[in-house]
Amino acid sequence: MKKGLSHKEKRKEYTFNKLKELGQGIVADVEQKKVPSLKIPSRGTGNIVYDDAKKYYVLGDRYGRRSLGNVKQIRKMGQMVFTANFCKDLVQREKTATIREMYYVSEGWGVEFNTQQESNTVGEDLEVALGTTREDLGLMPEEDGASVYGDLTLLDDDVELNAKKSGKSGYTISPTIDQVEFLDCGVERVLAVETMGMFHRLVQENAYDRFNTLVVGLKGQAARATRRFIKRLNTELNLPVYICNDGDPWGFHIAQVIISGSAKLAHVNYDLATPNAQFIGVTASDIINYDLPTDPLKDIDVLRLKELSKDPRYQTDFWQTEIKKMLKIGKKAEQQSFSKYGLEYIVDTYFPHKLGIEE
Amino acid sequence: MKKGLSHKEKRKEYTFNKLKELGQGIVADVEQKKVPSLKIPSRGTGNIVYDDAKKYYVLGDRYGRRSLGNVKQIRKMGQMVFTANFCKDLVQREKTATIREMYYVSEGWGVEFNTQQESNTVGEDLEVALGTTREDLGLMPEEDGASVYGDLTLLDDDVELNAKKSGKSGYTISPTIDQVEFLDCGVERVLAVETMGMFHRLVQENAYDRFNTLVVGLKGQAARATRRFIKRLNTELNLPVYICNDGDPWGFHIAQVIISGSAKLAHVNYDLATPNAQFIGVTASDIINYDLPTDPLKDIDVLRLKELSKDPRYQTDFWQTEIKKMLKIGKKAEQQSFSKYGLEYIVDTYFPHKLGIEE
Numbered sequence: 001m002k003k004g005l006s007h008k009e010k011r012k013e014y015t016f017n018k019l020k021e022l023g024q025g026i027v028a029d030v031e032q033k034k035v036p037s038l039k040i041p042s043r044g045t046g047n048i049v050y051d052d053a054k055k056y057y058v059l060g061d062r063y064g065r066r067s068l069g070n071v072k073q074i075r076k077m078g079q080m081v082f083t084a085n086f087c088k089d090l091v092q093r094e095k096t097a098t099i100r101e102m103y104y105v106s107e108g109w110g111v112e113f114n115t116q117q118e119s120n121t122v123g124e125d126l127e128v129a130l131g132t133t134r135e136d137l138g139l140m141p142e143e144d145g146a147s148v149y150g151d152l153t154l155l156d157d158d159v160e161l162n163a164k165k166s167g168k169s170g171y172t173i174s175p176t177i178d179q180v181e182f183l184d185c186g187v188e189r190v191l192a193v194e195t196m197g198m199f200h201r202l203v204q205e206n207a208y209d210r211f212n213t214l215v216v217g218l219k220g221q222a223a224r225a226t227r228r229f230i231k232r233l234n235t236e237l238n239l240p241v242y243i244c245n246d247g248d249p250w251g252f253h254i255a256q257v258i259i260s261g262s263a264k265l266a267h268v269n270y271d272l273a274t275p276n277a278q279f280i281g282v283t284a285s286d287i288i289n290y291d292l293p294t295d296p297l298k299d300i301d302v303l304r305l306k307e308l309s310k311d312p313r314y315q316t317d318f319w320q321t322e323i324k325k326m327l328k329i330g331k332k333a334e335q336q337s338f339s340k341y342g343l344e345y346i347v348d349t350y351f352p353h354k355l356g357i358e359e
Numbered sequence: 360m361k362k363g364l365s366h367k368e369k370r371k372e373y374t375f376n377k378l379k380e381l382g383q384g385i386v387a388d389v390e391q392k393k394v395p396s397l398k399i400p401s402r403g404t405g406n407i408v409y410d411d412a413k414k415y416y417v418l419g420d421r422y423g424r425r426s427l428g429n430v431k432q433i434r435k436m437g438q439m440v441f442t443a444n445f446c447k448d449l450v451q452r453e454k455t456a457t458i459r460e461m462y463y464v465s466e467g468w469g470v471e472f473n474t475q476q477e478s479n480t481v482g483e484d485l486e487v488a489l490g491t492t493r494e495d496l497g498l499m500p501e502e503d504g505a506s507v508y509g510d511l512t513l514l515d516d517d518v519e520l521n522a523k524k525s526g527k528s529g530y531t532i533s534p535t536i537d538q539v540e541f542l543d544c545g546v547e548r549v550l551a552v553e554t555m556g557m558f559h560r561l562v563q564e565n566a567y568d569r570f571n572t573l574v575v576g577l578k579g580q581a582a583r584a585t586r587r588f589i590k591r592l593n594t595e596l597n598l599p600v601y602i603c604n605d606g607d608p609w610g611f612h613i614a615q616v617i618i619s620g621s622a623k624l625a626h627v628n629y630d631l632a633t634p635n636a637q638f639i640g641v642t643a644s645d646i647i648n649y650d651l652p653t654d655p656l657k658d659i660d661v662l663r664l665k666e667l668s669k670d671p672r673y674q675t676d677f678w679q680t681e682i683k684k685m686l687k688i689g690k691k692a693e694q695q696s697f698s699k700y701g702l703e704y705i706v707d708t709y710f711p712h713k714l715g716i717e718e
Contacts, residue, residue: 095563097702098556104652104698142556144506144528156526165518168535169503172528175559179527197457197501200534204454293463339463343456 007236008179011136012091018130019088019137026081037067038077040129041267048266050312055259055275057266059128078111079122080129087126090138096176098140099123128267135178135224145173145225147196149203150214151186152233163214168203169196170217177225177232185237190230191351192216194245194254198335198346205347211357214239222258224265227272230258234274241274242355247282247292248332249304252319255279260313280354284325287333290350293340294331301332366595367538370495371450377489378447378496385440396426397436399488400626407625409671414634415620418487437470438481439488446485449497455535457499458482487626494537494583504532504584506555508562509573510545511592522573527562528555529576536584536591544596549589550710551575553604553613557694557705564706570716573598581617583624586631589617593633600633601714606641606651607691608663611678614638619672639713643684646692649709652699653690660691 005013022038029036040063041047047060066073066080086105090097097105103119106112113119127134134140149170152163156174160183163171174180191213193199199217202208208215214233218226233239243258245251259277261269287294297305308314309323326332338346352358364372381397388395400406401421410417425432425439445464449456456464462478465471472478486493493499508529511522515533519542522530533539550572552558558576561567567574573592577585592598602617604610618636620628646653656664667673668682685691697705711717 095702096559097698098559098695100556100693100695101560101698101702104696105702107652107699140556140559142554144555147503147531154526159524159526161524161526165520166525167513167515167518167520167530167533168538169531169533171526172506172531174526174528176527195501196503197459197499200455200457200499201460293466334459336457336459337463339456339460340466343454343460343464 007181011178012094015130015132015136016088016091018132019084019091022084022130023081023088035067035069036077037065037069038080038129039063039065040125043124043128043267045263048263050260054273056261056269056273057263058269059266075111076122076125079106079109079113079118080125082106082109082111083119083122083126087137087139091136096135096138096140098142099134100142102139124267131267133178133228133268133271135175135228140175141224143223144175145177145223145229146192146219147172147199147217148214148229149199149217150208152182152214153184155181155183164208168200170199170203170215173223173225173229175223175225177229182232182236185239186212187214187239188212189355190214190216190233190239190241191355192218192222192230192241192243192258193335194218194220194251195335198244201336201343202347205344207347207351210347211351211355213355218243218245218254218258221254224268224272227258227261227274230277231272231274234277241277242280243277244281244335244351244354245279246332246334247284247287247326248297248334249301249308249326251282251335252279252308252323253304256308256313281350282333282335282337283322284329284331285322286350287329287331288325290338292333293337294333297326297330297332302327366540370537371453374489374491374495375447375450377491378443378450381443381489382440382447394426394428395436396424396428397439397488398422398424399484402483402487402626404622407622409619413632414618415628415632416622416625417628418625434470435481435484438465438468438472438477439484441465441468441470442478442481442485446496446498450495455494455497455499457501458493459501461498483626490626492537492587492627492630494534494587499534500583502582503534504536504582504588505551505578506531506558506576507573507588508558508576509567511541511573512543514540514542523567527559529558529562529574532582532584532588534582534584536588541591541595544598545571546573546598547571548714549573549575549592549598549600550714551577551581551589551600551602551617552694553577553579553610554694557603560695560702561706564703566706566710569706570710570714572714577602577604577613580613583631586617586620586633589636590631590633593636600636601639602636603640603694603710603713604638605691605693606643606646606685607656607693608660608667608685610641610694611638611667611682612663615667615670615672640709641692641694641696642681643688643690644681645709646688646690647684649697651692652696653692656685656689656691661686 147170243255261273406419506529602614620632
């Protein structure tokens with residue numbers, strides 16, 4: 001893993017060159033007495049396509065041009081160039097800024113942002129224009145990613161650390177996860193769960209050793225950093241990924257976004273989606289087979305299940321069957337409902353069965 | 360710190376004995392042919408008192424009796440005894456359960472909980488009846504606490520770790536923070552900030568070394584584990600605690616709950632409140648003195664500020680002045696708004712000034 005440039009250095013070089021190209025293109029336009037303009041792939045719904053081969057959403061080939069020759073676009077193009085310049089500075093100095101900080105920094109730009117929404121959009125424009133991620137540009141979301149427990153050794157700057165020795169709540173995936181190198185790994189798989197309650201249960205029952213796994217606590221909808229981390233584990237370390245969430249449409253979709261990415265982030269799914277990650281439960285079949293304590297589906301659950309059944313990401317036999325079954329029984333169940341059979345049951349019985357592990 | 364029983368062992372012994380006493384009391388009642396009953400300090404608003412000497416809310420001396428002689432109380436008393444028995448088992452086996460897991464476990468009790476609210480209340484009843492904390496009883500909330508970065512060495516079970524070597528997002532305070540021993544500490548103070556955006560800024564600018572401090576990222580309203588951790592740093596390691604939040608009534612109150620505790624948890628504030636922790640900003644004076652970018656106060660902000668001005672916890676000159684000033688200027692400001700002067704300004708200028716540190 002240590003030949004030539006490190007993972008972090010490669011991404012820095014790539015991003016820096018992309019930013020330089022952006023500026024050089026504008027300078028070239030000026031020198032050739034052309035009106036400077038930028039080609040930006042369209043992020044409109046009409047250009048978001050589910051790629052059957054890749055198994056995640058990608059952008060199609062439509063694009064727009066943003067030109068200084070169009071009065072309406074001058075302000076936005078100015079903001080993009082200022083933002084790109086700000087990012088170049090961040091990348092060079094190996095710093096990051098939150099998108100909120102950038103919003104305030106823009107006060108000095110003359111084309112400052114009026115709202116946070118405006119600055120967020122320009123950040124995404126830059127991602128898609130350059131084919132890089134916001135994180136590589138040094139722009140960070142506020143929130144950290146998931147918690148990880150288990151035998152994975154990481155290098156974070158000059159600090160070597162192991163996710164089995166970072167405390168009971170594990171190692172926290174920072175927004176700068178692509179700055180981290182994977183040094184060593186003593187596990188065979190990754191098991192991601194929706195709640196920190198379940199995470200702590202798995203840690204307490206030594207699931208990391210018994211199943212030879214990393215345990216990931218997603219904390220609900222997975223942050224971009226979490227999705228990126230899971231993809232890196234899957235592609236760089238060849239670890240199979242299993243996801244177990246609450247048995248309801250929201251739990252289904254937390255898994256699906258890890259697997260097939262979101263439509264909104266179609267332009268960065270190549271870095272975020274893990275198409276061979278596997279959802280192992282809680283399914284409608286589990287609710288029946290394990291006779292779990294349930295709650296009735298609410299109207300909004302039913303509506304969401306019907307939406308999912310039409311979503312291109314759910315067009316497999318497995319999903320179609322499970323969605324129909326859940327609508328039929330009209331019930332949902334939480335991960336933690338296995339505690340009906342005792343705190344240890346889920347680790348002693350359910351997970352070994354689902355993972356195909358004989359203890 | 361290592362004489363006799365460890366911090367963790369002492370708390371275990373105390374809690375176990377309290378649980379045993381509860382059972383022995385009931386057995387004694389039965390043996391003496393008395394109707395078993397439990398004395399439970401009242402948690403009603405009439406019994407929550409602000410203690411001027413302690414500087415936090417405590418319970419007064421009113422209490423009620425829960426008796427098996429009262430038909431209405433039989434069910435609740437049964438739940439309390441089952442819960443106490445469940446907790447005794449947890450404490451003995453050094454395990455924990457989430458309050459959600461306990462809710463499901465109760466299915467087998469015959470007096471199962473009908474709602475999560477019901478089981479939460481019984482958990483709090485037990486806290487107040489025994490004079491111990493829910494965490495010591497092995498009952499955990501779902502969420503983890505804050506992130507900590509800096510030179511603090513901890514012992515978590517048999518794992519020794521340092522919060523400066525746990526990754527860029529630091530060490531995560533787990534709900535079981537009283538299971539952790541403080542082994543060594545190379546800092547002089549604690550600096551807690553409201554957002555993870557500011558936490559990452561402080562880490563990135565080496566504030567931990569420059570200010571010889573632990574950096575704590577509160578993630579909004581501080582979890583119980585975070586408040587307990589801060590109190591332990593303050594009382595066990597004698598570290599002064601400084602808090603910096605957004606300059607609005609919500610940021611004020613996040614600080615105040617760390618300092619003076621909440622009314623709702625009056626029965627455990629002895630373990631959670633840090634009365635000599637100090638709020639250093641963002642104040643209304645800061646907004647003026649640093650000419651910060653602001654947002655206008657909304658109606659709900661004004662309402663909240665007026666509430667706070669009457670709250671016993673805000674009856675100091677400092678708070679009365681700052682609340683009045685904020686109402687007068689009609690403006691609020693976020694921590695990150697200092698970025699107007701550049702990303703480093705808050706660390707280079709604001710914090711050294713507030714902490715009285717010359718670099």
